[in-house]
Amino acid sequence: MKYSEYLKKNKDFQTVYNNGISYANKYLVMYVMDNHTKKNRLGISVSKKVGNSVVRHRLTRLIRESYRLQEDKFRCGLDIIVIARIGAKEKNYKEIVSALLHLGHLHEIIDVGSNSH
Numbered sequence: 267m268k269y270s271e272y273l274k275k276n277k278d279f280q281t282v283y284n285n286g287i288s289y290a291n292k293y294l295v296m297y298v299m300d301n302h303t304k305k306n307r308l309g310i311s312v313s314k315k316v317g318n319s320v321v322r323h324r325l326t327r328l329i330r331e332s333y334r335l336q337e338d339k340f341r342c343g344l345d346i347i348v349i350a351r352i353g354a355k356e357k358n359y360k361e362i363v364s365a366l367l368h369l370g371h372l373h374e375i376i377d378v379g380s381n382s383h
Contacts, residue, residue: 270337273309273345282309282345289372293354293362294329296369297347306340308333309347317355325350325362332363339367341375 273279286299301307310329312322329348333340340346348369354362370376 270306270308273307279309282347289369291365291368293351293365295349298373299345301345304342307345312350316350316352328362332366339376
């Protein structure tokens with residue numbers, strides 16, 4: 267990932283939850299907050315309600331890979347948390363990418379010059 271790091275600390279997640287703006291669709295919820303750096307920091311959260319550890323890890327990998335491949339479309343300097351909803355459990359890569367880009371457009375953090383799905 268060229269431009270991004272990961273959010274790992276609970277404190278960082280809480281800061282984004284409390285100060286960020288959230289939008290949701292059927293499969294994902296996305297919180298976004300400016301982090302005043304030149305990098306994006308991505309946090310991924312998949313709760314136990316979604317499924318067992320195999321399901322949760324699969325979704326985490328799908329979301330991370332979706333973001334990684336679309337990363338150049340996102341504006342820099344953001345903390346982004348993506349939360350998987352129960353509806354995402356059975357979804358494939360294409361549907362997750364589509365949901366991720368949809369939320370990016372809602373947040374207006376996708377550069378207009380990039381081609382959307």
